[in-house]
Structures are given as structure tokens and as C-alpha cells.
Amino acid sequence: MNALDLRNEANAILVGAPTGMKPNHYGEHGEFRLPNSAFRISYSRRYYRFAADTDSAVVPDQHIEPTWPEFRAGRDPVMEWILSQTN
Numbered sequence: 001m002n003a004l005d006l007r008n009e010a011n012a013i014l015v016g017a018p019t020g021m022k023p024n025h026y027g028e029h030g031e032f033r034l035p036n037s038a039f040r041i042s043y044s045r046r047y048y049r050f051a052a053d054t055d056s057a058v059v060p061d062q063h064i065e066p067t068w069p070e071f072r073a074g075r076d077p078v079m080e081w082i083l084s085q086t087n
Contacts, residue, residue: 003058004050016078017065018057023050 004023006012026044033040051058064078
């Protein structure tokens with residue numbers, strides 16, 4: 001949600017890999033107890049729509065997939081790309 005808000009409200013450029021889940025989701029937790037069993041029931045009270053229902057992830061504007069060799073070498077290709085944009 002924060003990434004999409006930053007993109008939409010502050011014209012931020014998202015850099016990195018796609019998120020691991022869909023941007024739309026249920027939230028606003030509510031709960032109640034069943035009267036006879038006293039089981040606690042938890043449910044969502046609101047559906048948040050941030051993108052098209054067909055979107056499977058938040059896709060960055062600049063897609064960069066870090067690799068294990070880069071990580072092991074102490075490199076951060078995402079930060080390297082960001083810093084290269086300021087020159």
C-alpha cells in the first residue's frame with residue numbers, strides 16, 4: 001500500500017522486484033465469539049482496491065532482480081541503479 005501511495009501521490013519511481021502478493025486485499029479485522037462454543041471468529045470488514053483486480057503484484061517501474069552472487073559480494077544493484085540516476 002505504501003509503495004502504491006508513494007507512486008500515485010508523490011510520483012515516486014519504484015525500483016526492485018515485484019511484490020510477492022496482489023495489491024488488492026481484505027483488511028480491517030473484526031471478531032466475535034460464538035455463543036455456545038466460545039470460539040473466536042475473525043473476519044475482514046473491508047476490501048482494499050489499489051489496482052486492477054487482475055494485477056498479481058505491484059510491479060516496479062525499474063525492474064531489477066538482485067542475485068545471490070551480488071548479495072554474497074556485498075553489492076546492491078537496486079541502490080546502485082538509484083545512485084546512478086542522481087548523476
